[in-house]
Amino acid sequence: MSEGMMNWLRAAIERRPWILLPLLGIGATIVALAIGAVSKQTQPPRPPLVLLLRPSHAGIGHVLIVYNNSDQPIWRVNVYGSNPGQGSRMSYQIPMIAPREMVEVGWLEAGWAFARNETLAVEVEGYQLLEGTTNDIFNVQEEWIRNNQLR
DSSP, X not given: OOHHHHHHHHHHHXXXXXXXXXXXXXXXXXXXXXXXXXXXXXXXXXXXXXXXXXXXXXXXXXXXXXXXXXXXOEEEEEEEEEETTTTEEEEEEEEEEOTTOXXXXXXXXXXXXXXXXXXXXXXETTXXXXXXXXXXXXXXXXXXXXXXXXX
């Protein structure tokens, strides 16, 4: 801080001591923003996964398709689901997804039939946590189908 700024600050505090509080708040905000900027820079990457839902062949709800959109295998993919309305939860670990391959998670694999209005999280060590709802996936799929005139 320049000498002129320091003199102004001293004089302002002598005349009105309460001015220090907002200035400290501004300083704290700047520090918080700087810390936030650093944390955003060091945030892990998004996992190279594509999530889709398809109707179950068993006729019970939907099956989650987890596609590895990379040239490397992805290890220990944890899938979590919950239905807040029913108070039920599920978790399932996919040991490995080979490059450019997909794995399905549904009633047969995890004892869970995905439906609308459920929460979904996919966790892979070293990557950002993917969180959302099944509605997010359905909405994106329906928009893509409409835009590509597949119905």
